[in-house]
Amino acid sequence: MITGHVFIATSIDGFVARKSGELDWLMKQETKGEDHGYDAFMASVDGLVMGRGSFQTVMTFEEWPYEKPVVVMSRTLGQDDVPAAIADRVTLTRLDPAGVMKMLDGQGWRRVYVDGGKVVQSFLRDGLIADMALTRIPILLGDGLPLFGVLDSDIDCEHLDTRTFPSGLVTSRYRVVNNAG
Amino acid sequence: MITGHVFIATSIDGFVARKSGELDWLMKQETKGEDHGYDAFMASVDGLVMGRGSFQTVMTFEEWPYEKPVVVMSRTLGQDDVPAAIADRVTLTRLDPAGVMKMLDGQGWRRVYVDGGKVVQSFLRDGLIADMALTRIPILLGDGLPLFGVLDSDIDCEHLDTRTFPSGLVTSRYRVVNNAG
Numbered sequence: 001m002i003t004g005h006v007f008i009a010t011s012i013d014g015f016v017a018r019k020s021g022e023l024d025w026l027m028k029q030e031t032k033g034e035d036h037g038y039d040a041f042m043a044s045v046d047g048l049v050m051g052r053g054s055f056q057t058v059m060t061f062e063e064w065p066y067e068k069p070v071v072v073m074s075r076t077l078g079q080d081d082v083p084a085a086i087a088d089r090v091t092l093t094r095l096d097p098a099g100v101m102k103m104l105d106g107q108g109w110r111r112v113y114v115d116g117g118k119v120v121q122s123f124l125r126d127g128l129i130a131d132m133a134l135t136r137i138p139i140l141l142g143d144g145l146p147l148f149g150v151l152d153s154d155i156d157c158e159h160l161d162t163r164t165f166p167s168g169l170v171t172s173r174y175r176v177v178n179n180a181g
Numbered sequence: 182m183i184t185g186h187v188f189i190a191t192s193i194d195g196f197v198a199r200k201s202g203e204l205d206w207l208m209k210q211e212t213k214g215e216d217h218g219y220d221a222f223m224a225s226v227d228g229l230v231m232g233r234g235s236f237q238t239v240m241t242f243e244e245w246p247y248e249k250p251v252v253v254m255s256r257t258l259g260q261d262d263v264p265a266a267i268a269d270r271v272t273l274t275r276l277d278p279a280g281v282m283k284m285l286d287g288q289g290w291r292r293v294y295v296d297g298g299k300v301v302q303s304f305l306r307d308g309l310i311a312d313m314a315l316t317r318i319p320i321l322l323g324d325g326l327p328l329f330g331v332l333d334s335d336i337d338c339e340h341l342d343t344r345t346f347p348s349g350l351v352t353s354r355y356r357v358v359n360n361a362g
Contacts, residue, residue, distance in 0.1 A: 012315070012338060012355065013329035014195045025335060124321070134193070138340045138355060140305070142332025148194035151323025154206060157193060159319045159349035168340035172351055174193065174319060 002105040004114040004123050006132035007041045015144030016117045021057045025139050031167045046109035054116035097126045121149035131175045138168040183286040185295040185304050187313035188222045196325030197298045202238045206320050212348045227290035235297035278307045302330035312356045319349040
């Protein structure tokens with residue numbers, strides 16, 4: 001069965017980015033030499049699913065950071081909006097979360113990195129997230145793009161483990177137990 | 182100097198209560214035999230400051246849970262709204278956060294337990310919180326009363342320590358580093 005997995009950092013008050021998408025508050029953390037498990041996590045997935053907002057933020061980076069295939073969920077962008085240099089690794093889709101997972105399952109994917117606030121929210125609502133690694137950055141932003149959003153009902157989680165880092169980052173992993181959708 | 186201290190539990194998505202103030206999701210956690218540090222924290226403070234919402238929620242409990250003095254910030258309630266049984270331990274005030282702290286300082290308080298989402302937010306905005314013990318409950322609620330709110334600027338925090346419990350609760354303590362207000 002194909003499963004969705006979250007690996008994401010938030011401020012203490014739960015934002016993944018400023019309203020504008022900016023990640024400056026995240027980048028300023030002194031985390032040199034720390035292994036937050038990103039490489040191991042990335043090695044464990046077949047590829048990523050993200051939304052237009054995350055895609056456009058990543059496009060502002062100096063280099064495209066992903067070697068694995070990326071699926072971008074957008075109702076407004078088309079394949080023409082993907083630069084030629086990464087066109088072999090980036091696919092646009094207008095499918096809903098379940099449709100995306102079905103498509104990727106058909107392509108042999110087993111583990112999907114689900115990234116970005118809105119996309120994580122929609123996958124959680126549709127019962128498509130198996131577990132989440134949540135890293136808390138020691139800062140309060142007061143405003144921004146929230147990781148979590150409205151649900152149809154409570155979602156119980158099981159705490160798997162928590163690791164702390166000299167930088168002040170704290171990563172907790174949770175298994176999503178029930179997801180009534 | 183008088184200082185404000187937070188000791189509070191939230192859902193993974195950052196809520197301290199459901200919209201109605203209900204804490205059922207918190208009460209259902211199997212935490213028997215676990216010491217989350219509440220008694221030690223309570224012993225360290227001179228008393229509590231809370232808002233009308235927290236006060237009215239606590240009033241629904243079978244027993245008034247606080248031995249220490251409680252100051253309730255409310256523009257609508259008056260001293261007449263406090264039941265006689267606890268009138269010696271509960272004071273109503275219409276002062277703002279700085280005014281409350283000045284009043285309590287004058288009464289010899291040194292450490293104040295600042296409780297409840299809205300009150301924590303206003304004390305944070307006014308630079309009156311020294312540290313926070315935040316306990317994360319392993320559940321997503323999707324909606325409710327948030328612990329944190331809008332700020333005038335970023336507030337950097339320093340991670341002090343994190344403890345995990347068999348129930349799945351995770352408590353992280355943060356020192357509030359800068360608070361530009």
